[in-house]
Amino acid sequence: MSASIALIPGNRQAYEAPSTREPIWVKGGLIAIALTFFAIFLLLPLATVFSEALRKGWGAYAAALIEDDAWSAIRLTVLAAAVAVPLNLVFGVAASWAIAKFEFAGKRVLITLIDLPFSVSPVISGLIYVLMFGAQGWFGPWLHAHDIKIVFALPGIVLATVFVTFPFVARELIPLMEAQGSEEEEAAVVLGASAWQMFRYTTLPSIKWGLLYGVILCNARAMGEFGAVSVVSGHIRGQTNTMPLHVEILYNEYNYAAAFAVASLLALLAIVTLGLKTLVERQTRRQTHEKSTLTGE
């Protein structure tokens, strides 16, 4: 602690209190501002989704969810995420292994390129696939001649979803693996572990929480993506509508209760995502704490 306190023995509170703390009205005011902003900007939208969804009662709520078009939208959303998330998971592990465990030229450039999909508007993310595979696109005539549909069909939706969720897993893993260093893996290799054994028994246990978090975020975005998917989907009801697109159609038809009913499922997904995130953060903190007490750092 600072020496100034030792100069005034027994008078620590009186000395420190006015100097490094805000007056009580500042503190109270700041908390009040934050809580008000929180209530209006974050809590109210969330509460609105559920109250509007249940406005016409549970019967109407359930009916809106088991209706054919809603059900096919749910299936399509799950299918798109089921393809996009594993693809980006494998990529994320490969990219973070190469980037975090090795030193090579051009590393910064590679990281910037991996982050690129985050800085592109979702609408432009959809547009690029229309430009490639659409009727007037690069491969358009060829695809048409072979009767393959990509844009306004399932493959386009999957491609757009893969693009917008591309960086999530890599982004979580790169800083985590960089912080952990590679001593444990080097020890495993020196002791004769095969590449797979090294990964399975040293790398995977220490990155599992970060990996899980990346997958959760990736999945949430995959299921909730609207702009990119909207451009490539073609909005064919019951066929190429994902859940967010179905919400849009119902809302534009003034069918608010049904729109919010489908939206409430997506809001639940968001709440589960945030809950898991909080849990994972707690686990990582415990893990790093255990590690630092073990090594005496």
Next chain:
Amino acid sequence: MAPLKRYSPLPGFSLAMGYTLVYLTLVVLIPLTAVGAKTMTLGWEAFWAAVGNPRVVASYQLSFGASLAAAAINVVFGMVFAWVLVRYRFPGKGLVDALVDLPFALPTAVAGIALATIYAENGPVGGVLRSFDIQIAYTPNGVLLALVFIGLPFVVRTVQPVLADLEKEVEEAAAALGASRGQTFIRVILPHIAPALLTGFAMAFARAVGEYGSVIFIAGNVPMVSEIAPLMIITKLEQYDYAGATAVASVMLIISFLLLLLINALQGRMQQRQTSEA
């Protein structure tokens, strides 16, 4: 010349790197060059016809103007949030900390219809504001509001860790040397968190410029008044005007790229000054 890759006893570099490069090229790089390639084939006249159109110009002004304003508002409130979460204890703090990320996790279309409902003339907040003659939904105010919602976590989450790492001793030293609390904040704390604030600003801004789902429902999409640039791309695509859509998109990409470059340079200078002072 330095070697391209430093030696390491670990296996799997070629495989991981090769896979990364192939996948990155196929999924991101080739599709993105499609925008550039398509713009090149346009020719100046067609390009200007699309980009110089008054409706498109108005949408650029709204998108970039509202995004700058929203990011500035986020800097102020984001700093309050980060400060309160790091420094104070209060009931409900855990909930606030967890839900700050809601705009990341909530699908944009869901946020969009919820905000439109709340701020519509017959909505819970919109109704109150109407009696004060303030209209939010279906005006540029609605666009700004949605962009503030979407950008808040960027500032909070970049400032929070920096503020938590700030050593108390520095503030104590400032106080011991006779600085008031306000002086300590402006001359000691603020310079320390300024780069993080700027990063948060840049991230919130970049996200806001491209944002689509949370904005279109509350914006009302009145031509020349409340149409955002991404909506112009969608409108042109719906008319099968691929060339026009690409032109609008390429200008958006270039302007946001230049602005981010500028902010990056500013940030570099700020950090340089800080290290030279220290």
